[in-house]
Amino acid sequence: MSGDASLRTASQRIAWRATIILSTLVFIFLMAPILAIMPLSFSSGSYLTYPLPGFSLRWYDEFIHSARWMASVKNSMIIGVASTVLSVVLGTLAALGLAQWKSRFKPLVLAIVLSPVVVPGVITAVGLYFFFAPIGLTGSYSGLILAHTALATPFVVITVGATLQSFDMNLARAAASLGAPPFYAFRRVILPLILPGLASGALFAFATSFDEVVIVLFMAGPEQRTLPREMFSGIRENISPTITAAAVILTTVSVILLATMEGLRRRNERLKGNSG
Amino acid sequence: MTEAFLTRADAPTDVPLKRRLKRAERARQFKALSLVLPLLAFLLFTFLGPIAGMLWHAVDDWEVRQVLPHTVAALAAWDGKDLPDEKAYAALADDILAARAAGTLAIAAKRLNYAVNGFRTILTSTARNLKAQPEPGTAKETLGKINPAWRDRATWAAIKGASGPVTSFYLLAALDLTRNVDGAIVAAPPDQAIYRDVFVRTFTIGLSVTVLCLILGFPVAYLLATLPAGPSNLLMIFVLLPFWTSLLVRTCAWIVLLQSNGVVNDSLRFLGLIDAPMRLIYNRFGVYVAMTHVLLPFMILPLYSSMKAISPAYMRAAASLGAPPLAAFLRIYLPQTLPGIAAGSLLVFILALGYYITPALVGGGADQMMSYFIALYTTETANWGLASALGALLLAATLLLGVVYGKLVQGQQVTGGMKN
Numbered sequence: 001m002s003g004d005a006s007l008r009t010a011s012q013r014i015a016w017r018a019t020i021i022l023s024t025l026v027f028i029f030l031m032a033p034i035l036a037i038m039p040l041s042f043s044s045g046s047y048l049t050y051p052l053p054g055f056s057l058r059w060y061d062e063f064i065h066s067a068r069w070m071a072s073v074k075n076s077m078i079i080g081v082a083s084t085v086l087s088v089v090l091g092t093l094a095a096l097g098l099a100q101w102k103s104r105f106k107p108l109v110l111a112i113v114l115s116p117v118v119v120p121g122v123i124t125a126v127g128l129y130f131f132f133a134p135i136g137l138t139g140s141y142s143g144l145i146l147a148h149t150a151l152a153t154p155f156v157v158i159t160v161g162a163t164l165q166s167f168d169m170n171l172a173r174a175a176a177s178l179g180a181p182p183f184y185a186f187r188r189v190i191l192p193l194i195l196p197g198l199a200s201g202a203l204f205a206f207a208t209s210f211d212e213v214v215i216v217l218f219m220a221g222p223e224q225r226t227l228p229r230e231m232f233s234g235i236r237e238n239i240s241p242t243i244t245a246a247a248v249i250l251t252t253v254s255v256i257l258l259a260t261m262e263g264l265r266r267r268n269e270r271l272k273g274n275s276g
Numbered sequence: 277m278t279e280a281f282l283t284r285a286d287a288p289t290d291v292p293l294k295r296r297l298k299r300a301e302r303a304r305q306f307k308a309l310s311l312v313l314p315l316l317a318f319l320l321f322t323f324l325g326p327i328a329g330m331l332w333h334a335v336d337d338w339e340v341r342q343v344l345p346h347t348v349a350a351l352a353a354w355d356g357k358d359l360p361d362e363k364a365y366a367a368l369a370d371d372i373l374a375a376r377a378a379g380t381l382a383i384a385a386k387r388l389n390y391a392v393n394g395f396r397t398i399l400t401s402t403a404r405n406l407k408a409q410p411e412p413g414t415a416k417e418t419l420g421k422i423n424p425a426w427r428d429r430a431t432w433a434a435i436k437g438a439s440g441p442v443t444s445f446y447l448l449a450a451l452d453l454t455r456n457v458d459g460a461i462v463a464a465p466p467d468q469a470i471y472r473d474v475f476v477r478t479f480t481i482g483l484s485v486t487v488l489c490l491i492l493g494f495p496v497a498y499l500l501a502t503l504p505a506g507p508s509n510l511l512m513i514f515v516l517l518p519f520w521t522s523l524l525v526r527t528c529a530w531i532v533l534l535q536s537n538g539v540v541n542d543s544l545r546f547l548g549l550i551d552a553p554m555r556l557i558y559n560r561f562g563v564y565v566a567m568t569h570v571l572l573p574f575m576i577l578p579l580y581s582s583m584k585a586i587s588p589a590y591m592r593a594a595a596s597l598g599a600p601p602l603a604a605f606l607r608i609y610l611p612q613t614l615p616g617i618a619a620g621s622l623l624v625f626i627l628a629l630g631y632y633i634t635p636a637l638v639g640g641g642a643d644q645m646m647s648y649f650i651a652l653y654t655t656e657t658a659n660w661g662l663a664s665a666l667g668a669l670l671l672a673a674t675l676l677l678g679v680v681y682g683k684l685v686q687g688q689q690v691t692g693g694m695k696n
Contacts, residue, residue, distance in 0.1 A: 012601045022495040027514045029492070030572065033529030034521055036539055040532065048532050050539060090315045097311025100304065111682065113315060116323050118678045120630020122647035123667045126654050127326030130333060130664075150322040153315060211522045214632055218655065231524040235637050239531060247525040254520040262516075 034251060041244035048239060059245040069246060072230040078141060079226060080209040083148035087205045090149070091156025092198055096190070098157070099164040114154045121214035124151070129218045139221030147219065148209040155208060156201035163197025163268070196268040203257050203264075210253065327671070333664035334447060337440030343384035344371040348439045351432065356459065360432050365415035368426075368435075369406060376403045390659065391434040391445065398425045430457045446665035471649070471666065478645040478670075481563065481635075482628035488568045489575035489624050490617065497579035497616075501586075519573035527637050530566045531557055534638075562638040570634060571627060575620040578685075582616025615684065622681045626674055646670045 040048050044056035063069050094113060098106065116124065128147050129138060137143035171193070175185035191198075213228040220229060227250065234243045341348055346367035354360045375381040381403055388395035402422050410418040419426040426432075437445065437455060448454055448461060452469035456462045463469065496515070500508050518526065533539045534556035541553040556562060586609065594604035632647035646666060653663035 009601060015601070015605075019495045019499050022492075023499040023511075026492045026496045026572070027511065029569065030514055030518045033526050033533060033569065034518065036533050037525070037529040048535075049537050050542065090318055093311045094315035097308045097313075099308075101308035101312065102305065103309075109312060109316070112319065112324070113312075115678075116319070118626060118674060118681075119327070120632075120647060120670060120674055122630065122632045122650050123327065123330065123671050123674075124323065126650055126663060126667055127328075127330040128322070129654060130660065131326035131329045146322045150319060153318075157315075207520065211524075213524060218651075228522060228524045231522075231528065232633070232637070235524070235528050235531065239528060243528055244532070247522075247528055250522045250525050254522065255517065258516055258520045 037244050037247050038251075040241060041248045043241060046241060048241060048244065059241040062242050063245045063249070066242065068225075069227075069230060069242070072225050072227045075141075075220075075224055076210055076226040076228070079144050079148055079224070080206050082141075082145045083152055083209045084202050084206045086145065086149040087153040087156050088198060088202050091153045091201060091205075092160050092194070094153075095157045095160035095164060098161060099167075100169065113157055116151050117154045121212075125215045125218040128215060132219065138219045139224065141224060143219055144216065144224055144226075147215045148212055151212060151215070152205035152208040155204035156198070159201035159204060160194055160197045163194045167193055196264050200261050200264045200268075203261050207254070207257050330664045331668050331671075333660050334668045335442045335444070336661070337387075337438060337443035337445070339383050339387035340435060340438040341440040343375050343380045344368065344435065347371050347435060351436045351439065354432070354436060356429070356433055356436065356457075359416075359427065359429055362413060362416050364432070365419050365426070366410070366412070369410055369415050369419060372399070372403050372406055373409060387438055388434055390449075390661075391438055392430065395431075395434060398423050398431065402426070433457045433459075443661075446661035447668065449662055450665040450669055474644075474646055474649055475669075477643075478629060481560075481567070481631075481643070481645060482625050484564060485567045485571060485628045486575075486621050486625045488564065489572050490621055492568065493572055493575035493579055493620065494617075497576050497583055500576070500580050501583035515573050515576050518569065523570060523633060526569060527566055527634055530562065530569065530638060534562055534565065557638055558640050560639070560643050563635050563643045566634050566638045567628060567631060571624045574623050574627060578620040578623065579613065579616045582613050582619070586612045619681065619685050622677060622684065626677045626681065629670065629674060629677075 039050075039052060041059055042055050042057065043052045044054035044058065045052065098110065098113075103109075124147070128143075132138050132143045132147075137146070167190070171189055172185055175189045176182070180188070211228060213226075213232055216224070216226050216229045217232065220226065227246065231243060231246055231250075234240065234246075347364060350364040350367040351360060354364065372381065375384065381399060385396040385399045388399065402419065405422045406418070416426075437443070437459070445455070449464065449468070450471050452464045452472045453461050454464040454468075500511060500515075503511070531538075535541070536553040536555070538556075540556060541550075544550045545553070556565075590608050590612070591604055594608045595601070599607070629645075630647055631645055632651060635643050635645050636648055647670070650663050650667050650670065653659040653666070
């Protein structure tokens with residue numbers, strides 16, 4: 001069924017063409033929003049319509065010189081980096097433990113560890129709001145960092161766990177039998193081998209926090225508004241072209257994350273190919 | 277390695293090897309568990325605890341108990357058939373005076389107002405007109421004079437119903453049910469019975485989006501799985517890039533595209549297909565478009581991996597045995613994609629059920645889903661009981677489907693992120 005070569009009959013050719021046409025339409029559907037919003041951010045006019053009156057960078061200029069937008073970028077970075085670090089530490093430890101732990105409770109523990117991904121955002125947000133408000137963790141960076149870490153850690157557990165599946169635990173035992181202290185063995189033997197999984201877990205974790213808005217809506221005070229939160233109010237109130245500039249900047253970050261991820265995946269596959 | 281372990285000087289030689297191995301294995305298991313514990317403890321504080329707290333709020337009934345403690349105690353023995361006795365009236369007068377002094381009456385009034393509309397007025401008017409503790413034996417008469425509602429059995433039944441410590445009131449309300457004056461479960465009055473509609477709407481939107489994703493995702497997954505690796509990887513970018521783009525960016529972009537003077541309307545007008553702009557956003561259509569766009573990659577990726585695993589040899593075998601292409605597709609290919617279809621559909625459906633941001637931004641009032649009402653009751657009206665009860669029902673539906681999904685993809689790698 002691969003390519004035109006094996007297509008024998010006219011009906012198969014028609015089916016294949018229909019697949020291509022339908023897929024093309026879906027690809028257009030998938031890419032249209034991103035492609036449509038990009039040029040608008042470079043418009044010299046203040047209406048979000050085509051044709052563009054001219055080219056300018058005024059909306060980027062406005063974005064950079066707006067205290068509100070810049071504060072939101074700073075908040076997103078603080079919360080994103082802090083929760084990434086926390087979730088990488090917690091998630092990697094847990095993935096290492098889960099890889100060696102044999103118990104009938106393992107599926108249950110795994111389900112608990114992964115559940116923040118499945119539970120609807122509003123439920124997590126409401127629960128956290130009730131729980132954190134009495135102890136003063138709403139309207140604080142620490143509250144948001146803790147909440148985002150809970151959401152992001154499952155991705156680290158998944159990606160590091162996937163790398164560990166192809167990892168030979170005897171290597172760690174060999175290091176120990178040769179006299180390596182546990183932490184030294186981890187740093188020199190385990191860490192280099194699971195690094196690709198750890199890095200993509202970290203990227204996933206950062207992207208999760210960077211894109212999260214429901215918990216921020218409930219828990220952030222005016223001081224902690226993140227970039228998506230600022231966009232949310234922007235869309236609610238009126239969409240100014242400054243938002244399109246913010247959108248393009250966010251998309252650029254996504255593209256960088258995606259490209260890094262893809263590079264890591266390829267590297268990982270190469271490594272796997274070499275070892276087995 | 278085993279040798280090094282056996283010849284260690286401090287290993288007592290009279291212990292059988294089997295037991296020593298077992299002991300070493302147990303130590304290893306303990307060490308493994310201790311690596312998982314920090315995350316479990318963390319999640320207990322930042323996730324499991326808060327969710328358990330929310331579930332508790334759905335049944336917790338503390339307000340009346342705390343503000344009107346004597347009344348609650350006096351009503352404990354009341355059978356609810358007739359008006360309560362003088363003792364209950366005296367206790368209520370006591371409690372109201374104390375609550376007025378402490379400024380806590382509004383807490384109980386808010387809770388009782390959920391049960392009987394207008395209860396707030398009954399309590400505040402009573403508190404305003406009750407000058408002092410009535411003479412012994414006259415409490416029933418005094419309160420009845422201040423507000424005739426105290427001569428109504430339903431008023432007292434409401435207090436007894438809200439006496440706690442736990443209540444089914446919010447969970448029943450979330451199902452459009454309530455208790456009548458005799459404590460029997462009956463349908464809620466029509467002006468309060470809106471949540472079944474919200475459930476049906478949430479499931480309708482979830483199901484429609486799932487079907488849309490399946491229809492749009494199947495040919496794409498098929499194309500990606502069939503093409504050679506080079507072009508396939510290139511086209512995969514078109515799936516992954518939107519997947520990684522911020523939800524807010526995509527929602528914002530759809531508003532720009534679909535608004536009345538947006539790109540879509542302008543193009544249709546330019547082509548002469550329409551005269552006046554169509555309403556494409558802030559309605560159900562906009563919700564379907566934006567949600568399908570966000571969730572489509574979650575359908576394409578599992579479909580793609582299930583199709584990728586199908587060997588082309590099967591189809592060739594079917595063809596060589598004389599099966600017509602359509603029959604071969606329906607009877608050989610399609611059944612093998614069923615696990616992918618099931619996993620993708622379930623994943624999309626689960627994620628769609630919890631959607632909040634997208635409908636809130638591109639939907640109208642009649643397109644808001646469960647999550648919207650949970651958020652509304654939490655932050656706007658501060659009816660935490662009802663918010664939690666709705667949350668508990670949504671959580672139950674999600675977890676149930678999540679367990680099915682877990683069984684389905686057991687052994688398969690879990691992919692994807694949570695975007696809503």
